[in-house]
Amino acid sequence: MKLHLESRDMCEWSGLGDLREGLRAKLARGESGKVSPFLLLAMSGVSAGEQRDCSELWMRDRQAACADDRAALAFTFDPAARPKIRIGYLSCDFHEHATSLLLVEMLEAHDRARFELFAYSYGADDGKSMRPRLEAAFDHFINIEPLSNIDAARAIHANGIDVLIDLKGYTQHTRTAILMFGPAPVQVNFLGYPGTLGTTMCDYIVTDGFLTPAASAKDYSESFAYLPHSYQPHGRKGLIGKAPTRADVGLPESGFVFCCFNQAYKITPEIFDVWCRLLLEAPDSVLWLLKNDKAEGNLKNEAFSRGVTADRLVFAEDLPQIDHLGRLQLADLVLDTSPYNAHTTASDALWASVPLVTCSGDTFPSRVAGSILSAIGLSELIATDLDAYFDLAYEFATNPTRLATVKAKLAANRLTTPLFDIEAYTRDIEGLYEIMWRRYRDGEAPASIGAVPIAG
Incomplete structure (x- = not known):
């Protein structure tokens, strides 16, 4: 699979059709963990259902391997209401990165009277200006890079996180596996990975009605958390430099x-x-x-x-x-x-x-x-x-x-x-977080929530 990633990055396309059919055959045979879900996202002719199958198979043995540790941890949660909902964001990209460029103004616009924000970072500080800006956007910026996945899960649970947001999915340098231990009562797939994680790790995927019409629910393990417009945040503070000459x-x-x-x-x-x-x-x-x-x-x-x-x-x-x-x-x-x-x-x-x-x-x-x-x-x-x-x-x-x-x-x-209306966007996603948390507190299972989906 590493060779395939390198070939795609080189635009080396010889044998690509045969490779695709070979990967699809492996999925049909149920060969667990043989095909990275990320590989299929840019491959023509692969369906959303096959992408879900790939994600399920990718995690099947990994989840089985950690079942005993999860049972030993046996995390429990206090559903009692408190003044602020604790939101945790999990990523290695809290620096000058495309995800952070999209996310930073949303984080800065969060209502700190209603939400307490935790960053769980397992990526390097690149020394650029985005890092301190992001650190300032959170109430707590916690470096979990030295921790094992189990210890990272313990740290997240110890902080009493109510809603844990994974920003990586199956992309490069991911530690989404931390979610396998269930450190938060509500876990969410958002922004960093454009597809289903295909497991029980996440309760919801943040989306919109164009991205995932209601009829596509079978292709996702997560329940849809619908935003009324686009799922993607993007603010209005990004400075545009002077246009150079041609x-x-x-x-x-x-x-x-x-x-x-x-x-x-x-x-x-x-x-x-x-x-x-x-x-x-x-x-x-x-x-x-x-x-x-x-x-x-x-x-x-x-x-x-x-x-x-x-x-x-x-x-x-x-x-x-x-x-x-x-x-x-x-x-x-x-x-x-x-x-x-x-x-x-x-x-x-x-x-x-x-x-x-x-x-x-x-x-x-x-x-x-x-x-x-x-x-x-x-x-x-x-x-x-x-x-x-x-x-x-x-x-x-x-x-x-x-x-x-x-x-x-x-x-x-x-x-x-x-x-680009980041203030309205932030209020909308905060509304989703509140519904997710309220459903959990009321003993209700995850279900499609949010705005009525637009036609796709």
């Missing part, structure tokens, strides 16, 4: 700029086919991608095999957030990946006033950008298949009036629609 960032002086700053592992051969077709049919256009030394050569070769010369691909260096947002303003249109959509990169583009075209599927990761676009009133930028996705992008690249119209709508909606 020459400063290696873009040609003229021509349409398609852009995708998603990580390379999200790029599939199917989506790259569409991108190259756009480059061929939109004269003088270029595709602006995030620089990845391991993938650059392969992407140029893949483009050449599709009739596109290497000079049509431009690679952007990694920059601090403020400068990244500044240069984004040079893009004309962001092209989303599928089936693993843009997350932070999608809302960042809209914050920088650049429209985004996405192709929504049937899985959580394939519907994230559609959720974000819905919350900013731009659902017309959501395609339901790759042909429609091409047609949308081509129309914007060749019809300046249509592009100007959607940019004007984005500018008008940017501060008047729910997507």
Whole structure:
């Protein structure tokens, strides 16, 4: 599996179809723990049901191995009401990281008269300004990195956490396994992993009606905790740097700029086919991608095999957030990946006033950008298949009036629609936390809660 991750990060796609069918066959045989759930999120043709099966199998033996320790711990909880609900956030990304960039203003907006906030951090302090800002956003910032998973669970339980929020799922450096010991009476899957954990570890997954229509409940082990708009938080304080010149960032002086700053592992051969077709049919256009030394050569070769010369691909260096947002303003249109959509990169583009075209599927990761676009009133930028996705992008690249119209709508909606209204978002998610806690105190099992789901 490590080789597969490296191959996807390199955009090495040979044998990808055979690999997918091999992984699906392993799932069908019930080979426990053989396939990492994260691998399937960016793999075309994999259903949400298969993603759940993969998560269930991934954790089956791991949960069995810790059953005796869990029984020995035998955590109990005091459901008595107290002045503040204690919320714990569990992550290794409390530093300059995409998750923290999304989350920080929500944490700062929490009602400290009603909630007491605990951070359980098992990641390094990178020495950048985000770390002290996050530390200040919590009532208690607790480093559990040196602790074993069992001892970390003991520490969380000892703090009397009412609702424990996992921000990692099955992503890199995760210690979601801490949740296997049940250190809190209510445990929640939120933001960091776009899909089900497929076990009894979490009672709820924070979502919205576009991401997970009610009919998709069978594909999730968690109950849906619905927010009324997008599940993704994003504030309004992110500074946007001055736009550089095109020459400063290696873009040609003229021509349409398609852009995708998603990580390379999200790029599939199917989506790259569409991108190259756009480059061929939109004269003088270029595709602006995030620089990845391991993938650059392969992407140029893949483009050449599709009739596109290497000079049509431009690679952007990694920059601090403020400068990244500044240069984004040079893009004309962001092209989303599928089936693993843009997350932070999608809302960042809209914050920088650049429209985004996405192709929504049937899985959580394939519907994230559609959720974000819905919350900013731009659902017309959501395609339901790759042909429609091409047609949308081509129309914007060749019809300046249509592009100007959607940019004007984005500018008008940017501060008047729910997507970036972090105060309202925070009140909504706090309402969910209160319902979760109240249901537990009243002896009620987890169930779908929150706003009436919007049509997906």
